[in-house]
Amino acid sequence: MKKYQLKNIDCASCAAKIENELKKLKDVKFVSVDFATSTLHIETDNIDKIKIKIKEIEPEVEVILPSSVEPFAKTSFTINELAENKFTIIKIVLVIAILIFGMAYENLIHNTQFKWAEYLVFITAYLISGWKVILKAAKNIFKGKIFDENFLMTIATIGAFALDEMAEGVAVMLFYVVGELFQDIAVNRSRKSIKALLEIKPDYANLKTNGETKKVSPESVKVGEHIIVKTGEKIPLDGEIIEGNSFVETSALTGESVPRKVREKDIVLAGMINQSGLLTIKVTKLFNESSISKILELVENATSKKAQTEKFITTFAKYYTPVVVFGALLLAVIPPLFFAGQTFTDWIYRALVVLVISCPCALVISIPLGYFGGIGGASKKGILVKGSNFLDALTKVKTVVFDKTGTLTKGEFKVSEITTVNGFSKETILEYAAYSEAHSNHPIAKSIMEAYGKGLDNTRIKNVEEISGHGIRAVVDDKEILIGNDKLLHKENIEHDVCNVEGTVVHVVVNKKYAGHIIISDRIKDDAIETVSSLKQKGIKTVMLTGDNKSTAEVYAKKLGIKEYYYELLPENKVEHIEKLIEQSNKGDNVAFVGDGINDAPVIARADVGIAMGALGSDAAVETADVVLMTDSPMQVVHSIEIAKRTRMIVWQNIGFAMGVKLFFIILGVFGIATMWEAVFGDMGVAIIAILNAMRVMKA
Secondary structure, three states, X not given: OEEEEEEOOOOHHHHXXXXXXXXXXXXXXXXXXXXOOOEEEEEEOOHHHXXXXXXXXXXXXEEEOHHHOOOXXXXXXXXXXXXXXXXXXXXXXXXXXXXXXXXHHHHHOOOHHHHHHHHHHHHHHHHHHHHHHHHHHHHHHHOOOOOOHHHHHHHHHHHHHHOOOHHHHHHHHHHHHHHHHHHHHHHHHHHHHHHHHHOOOOOOEEEEEOOEEEEEOHHHOXXXXXXXXXXXXXXXXXXXXXXOOEEEEOXXXXXXXXXXXXXXXXXXXXXXXXOOOOEEEEEXXXXXXXXXXXXXXXXXXXXXXXXXXXXXXXXXXXXXXXHHHHHHHHHHHHHHHHOOOOOHHHHHHHHHHHHHXXXXXXXXXXXXXXXXXXXXXXXXXXXXXXXXXXXXXXXOEEEEEXXXXXXXXXXXXXXXXXXEOOOOOHHHHHHHHHHHOOOOOOHHHHHHHHHHOOOOOHHHEEEEEEEOOOEEEEEEOOEEEEEEOXXXXXXXXXXXXXXXXXXXXXXXXXXXXXXXXEEEEOOEOOOHHHHHHHHHHOOOEEEEEOOOOHHHXXXXXXXXXXXXXXXXXXXXXXXXXXXXXXXXXXXXXXEEEEEOOOOOHHHHHHOOEEEEEOOOOOHHHHHHOOEEXXXXXXXXXXXXXXXXXXXXXXXXXXXXXXXXXXXXXXXHHHOOOOOHHHHHHHHHHHHHHHHHHHHHHHXX
16 A cells, blocks of 8 residues: 655545545555545555546646655645635635625615625625635536535525625635635644654764764665764664663653663664763664654554544535535425415525535534544654544453553563572572573573573583473583473473462473472562553453463452453463453453563454554564554553543534534524524534534644
């Protein structure tokens, strides 16, 4: 799937129209047009045909190739656009002045001899404010695409002129233009919020070659090369610090305002800002493979995955407008024909009022804008949601399943106790354990190596074999060493007097003789207990899955306040448990899984909502998860659900408000109580309020 920029797309219904027409083409496998970001996401082998089709649908819209345009947010604010807004404001002020003059002239001078002057004043105001709308309606009619808001506004206002309600006709068109201006401002603000996030992309890298540094594009730097990052500069690529120490600001990536201390051998990521000191960094990933590149792509593509509500409103507007037009036509014709004393003039006026009120602008723009704002607001807090469909999915989460290590606990393992039996010393079993784990990158293995604290002589290691789900078999100093869990002891028929040990335990066996065990402790994250408590208060069940033994799982579950937990699980076992929980859930309820994104990819993919936490830099997490939490804080799970619910609430507020007010004024219009002035509020007034309400989501 590829992404293209759509230039000069100026209304939400135009975007919906383009998307609907492109879906009908055989060459198109997938298409999504997003008005809020002016982007086209499409999967096709014939983009030239697509460009021609778009020109047929909307002649002003241009499809710009990705290679010829910067990321969408940077093209959203131009001098031309600013000038256009200024022109619109001047136009509005001018029309208001002419309208006031025309109304004063109409009320003060009743001489029919000068009626032509009155028409001249109002027609001038009408054409200044509405010529674009009239022109677009005319073009669409010639193309056979009649039913849109331009057609509704044109018919209603021309009808008002025909009925000698010229001031009201001008007012309707004027307020339509005002509404369009508010819409542009709202959309541009939404784009600006995403632009702020996208500006974390670094502009250059200081490449160090032969003792000299030169500024180059981050895309040109290769893995293994060294770059220099000065104080105040953005780190341009992922890498390892080989010289220097500093504090780095990560707020643009994680939403956290507290600077992070970094030193030699620490990994730093593109987009972080060096606050103090000079850093020399060895590049570990190409720019296109870096965390920042994946995040930028994720954010830009997020709006292509639409929520069911968005899809419904687009479809609804497609059928709603023709129904309104034919309904208004019947309203204008039937009562005068079938009821005595009723005039065509009166009922045509009522029909025109209904046409103005019924314009679907408020829904068509405010709902996508609401979801777009929700995604933007979440990203500011370090929560990346891959689409508005996943925002909706988060609102239905009734069960949150947590992986334990690295998710609820810090994953910072340390040897806390060594117990020996059968004449073995603590130093001996720690040494054998360290040599057996020499080639492992597992956190437990690293904690054993750290506790051993000595260099390793690899010639002493003859063989290492991993026993899946149990432990390791190694030959060290010609002795067979077994290290692992209690299941390993039973599998190998090793006599031992202890099975259930509190904490993470590594049993050590030397030549089939039990030598003792090493207890490794892990700390619960600071806000893990608060997270579980908050989810319970929201009526959400929490479950913990872990590969630890029963006693360890029991201890952590009790501390965390989690009643349901499962232990001694391999990755495939976690998938089985998720599937069971999904089966047990009520229809419409979702199960979310939260993992650290390193080894939980299968279960993250299987859950209704997969959440990768603290996954900045984890390729598997960014690619697999539906929601990526940039920090290690479990409370981000709560925040993501709150943002999703707030977004959905505001979207449904807009739907309820717009439909309710329009229905109310339609009834008033049918009974002849509402005039064109009330119709203006029922249409653009409602649209402006709905748009302003949608903008609140960005402050979530």
